[in-house]
Amino acid sequence: MFDDPAASGTSAHDIAHFRQVMGRFCTGVTIVTAVDGGEPVGFTAQSFTSVSLEPPLISFCPGKSVGSWARIRSAGTFCVNILSEEQEALCRTFASKGQDKFRGVGWHPGPATGAPVLDGVIGWVEAQIVAEHEAGDHLIVVGRVIDLDSDGGQPLLFYRGGFGRFQP
Numbered sequence: 001m002f003d004d005p006a007a008s009g010t011s012a013h014d015i016a017h018f019r020q021v022m023g024r025f026c027t028g029v030t031i032v033t034a035v036d037g038g039e040p041v042g043f044t045a046q047s048f049t050s051v052s053l054e055p056p057l058i059s060f061c062p063g064k065s066v067g068s069w070a071r072i073r074s075a076g077t078f079c080v081n082i083l084s085e086e087q088e089a090l091c092r093t094f095a096s097k098g099q100d101k102f103r104g105v106g107w108h109p110g111p112a113t114g115a116p117v118l119d120g121v122i123g124w125v126e127a128q129i130v131a132e133h134e135a136g137d138h139l140i141v142v143g144r145v146i147d148l149d150s151d152g153g154q155p156l157l158f159y160r161g162g163f164g165r166f167q168p
């Protein structure tokens with residue numbers, strides 16, 4: 001059980017335990033991209049999920065310290081790129097604070113929004129931001145899907161802090 005947050009805040013032990021248990025939830029990995037001021041921006045996110053079918057809504061959760069978020073918000077539209085098992089290095093690049101994450105990365109503008117669709121991804125979803133909710137040290141961003149497609153290949157998986165591949 002968690003310590004009483006009103007009394008002490010969340011303890012280091014509670015944070016470690018939270019991470020340890022949540023790490024049991026295996027996810028895919030995405031890179032959320034946009035074009036802001038003519039420049040491509042993006043960051044790695046595992047918090048992507050499908051939310052609603054009618055209307056088609058998706059969400060992801062940027063931390064409040066994620067620099068790319070302000071620029072994605074300013075763009076108003078974004079693209080979620082679903083990474084393949086071959087793209088662990090790309091995942092790490094976009095999980096860094098580097099200024100030039102797109103150097104050497106192949107991409108083309110998404111047909112609906114112009115947000116980068118990265119070469120080699122197994123799926124991509126373009127969306128318009130329709131809501132942004134406060135959630136502790138993160139935000140919950142909801143997007144309405146405008147266009148999407150998928151391609152061949154297997155997903156990159158993230159589990160217990162490490163990367164893996166899907167085997168049926």
Ligand SMILES: Cc1cc2nc3c(=O)[nH]c(=O)nc-3n(C[C@H](O)[C@H](O)[C@H](O)COP(=O)(O)O)c2cc1C
Pocket residue numbers: 029042043044045046047048061062063064065066067068069091092094095096097098158
């Ligand atoms: C596998 C993986 C998943 C991640 N998922 C998220 C996420 O869902 N939300 C988030 O805010 N950061 C997530 N991160 C961390 C961000 O990618 C990282 O903070 C990045 O440096 C943000 O870049 P920026 O500040 O340049 O925008 C993830 C990192 C990794 C390696």
